[in-house]
Amino acid sequence: MGVMESLPRIHFVELHDLDRTPPVLRTLHTESITTIYRLTDAAREYARPLARALREGADPRIVDLCAGSGGPVPLIQRRLHREGIHTSVTLTDLVPNVGAFERVEASNRRVLPSCCSVDHESSSVDATDCRVPGTRTIYGAFHHFPPALARRMLQNAVDTRSPIVIVDTKRSWLYVLLFPFFTTLAVLLAAPFQRNPLPRYLLRLVLTYLVPVLPFMMFFDSVVSFLRMYGRGELRSMVDGLDGTESFTWTIGVERGFTGAQYLIGIPRS
Known part of the structure; x- marks a missing residue:
């Protein structure tokens, strides 16, 4: 599995997770992440674990937890539609970015038929105590949760018999050393092309080029x-310790490709 895989996880705090981070700065940051998903065509690799779960009987109603400013799931939905897999998506977050969710919905209505809808929850949805029915997805956000909350999230899925698909990047020194430079460069190059209301667009330019807060934050x-x-070993230990874990089939692996997509799939057994 490699040297880094055997090292313990280090739970530092990301800047955009801090309570004192201004909401507008957090929004600009998560919008940049969504843009990076598009630039890297992350949906190509990120779609495979969800497609596998759907083929194994997961609910085609997708409940995207921790969706940020829309995340990659709407892009994944488009790719799945081209492959003949039809889904409906509900975007959720603990602090929902309703404006971004509405823009994603409008965009998807222009390119997808009614069989593949996108809507959102405008109220707060706690990923550790979710009540929205469907297959839960968590893309690029599971690492934000310390072990106790991560286990609670998985336990809630088991308790409610909800399929769950979690995708993050694999642990690798290559990604630690190279990806921060790539994502920061993406922020610098993409800022002028971000679609924002004019005041926020101008603020993005100021915080990217004049006072480079956003590039520093991304790095x-x-x-x-x-x-x-x-x-992967930590994920296996986590699911093995869940109450009723034997009622689910768990699959852990990594998709080959640029993004290094590591996944955890949980499907209720019939």
């Missing part, structure tokens, strides 16, 4: 993210 949070990623 710092990228480094911390990779140090916080769960290894």
